Amino acid sequence: MTRLKLAIQKSGRLAEESLALLERSGLKFAKSKDKLFWFGETLPIDLLLVRDDDIPRLLLAGVCQLGVVGGNVAEEKAAEKARQNETETTLEPLLPLGFGRCRLMLAAPEKGAIRSVNDLDGKRIATSYPELTLRYLKARGVQADVVLLNGAVEIAPSMGSADAIVDLVSTGTTLRANHLEVIDEVLASEAGLYRCPNPLEAEAEALIQTLLTRIEGVKQAAEAKYVMMHAPRAKLADITALLPGAETPTVLELEGDPHRVALHAVCTEQVFWEHLERLKEAGASAILVLPVEKMLA
Secondary structure (H helix, E strand, O other): OOOEEEEEEOOOOOHHHHHHHHHHOOOOEEEOOOOOEEEEOOOOEEEEEEOHHHHHHHHHOOOOOEEEEEHHHHHHHHHHHHHHHOOOOOOEEEEEOOOOOEEEEEEEEOOOOOOOHHHHOOOEEEEOOHHHHHHHHHHOOOOOEEEEOOOOHHHHHHHOOOOEEEEEEOOOHHHHHOOEEEEEEEEEEOEEEEEOOOOOOHHHHHHHHHHHHHHHHHHHHHHOEEEEEEEEHHHHHHHHHOOOOEOOOEEEEEOOEEEEEEEEEEEOOOOOHHHHHHHHHOOOEEEEEEEOOOOOO
16 A cells, blocks of 8 residues: 655644644554654554754655645755756645744844845845845845854844844844844745655555645634524525625524524634624524534535
């Protein structure tokens, strides 16, 4: 039987959410003693728990067929590999996963001489993402020196080792604490499911499609709600139009009341209190909103 290897981060900001997503997708694993290799029990998909920056390398080398990794890491390692081989090397993103969002930003000292990317000519830029930084500069025709730092990138300008930085930003608190301000966005990133660039056998491709379908279902269910209510028969069209992201609802007769019906619908978009208040104003009553655990379109 064909088995696939899927690599995820063993610890860090993506590890917990990656495992939770796989578990909600129906994957169960038997853990090894060293806890770095987990055998897939419900699907022939085995799990490798590794450092996040090793995942693109394992995919590019064909050691793993699938991997969950941040777009920033995937693109950095693919660009590094492409430069070393002097050929185009990419990882195929199969599905964005909706977590691990971050932005790779160009920042410089507040009220300094650098106000735009065009002011970087001849300057030094500190970053943990040299390949993405070089790609960004090349696309804009800017010549600058890129200084590799693996930690504390944000202090480089104050230490005099760089004129600007390219670093991951979530809230911006660290930048403000070091008197830096954002100049431009280099890359918007989130966790994604990636595959190796090598062609696979039909059985392996079918297994990947099964996993993708399950993950899509989990993602849809995370936002979807099952909405039930009583509604005036004469207001069905108005009430249906108020349901966010709903397909044609199910309408059931109410015993002993020819003028009202029970209406059930799956809403694929978020349902807020404002939606419920509008439904009530339109004549709906006994409104219930329930979570959806699993969903296949």
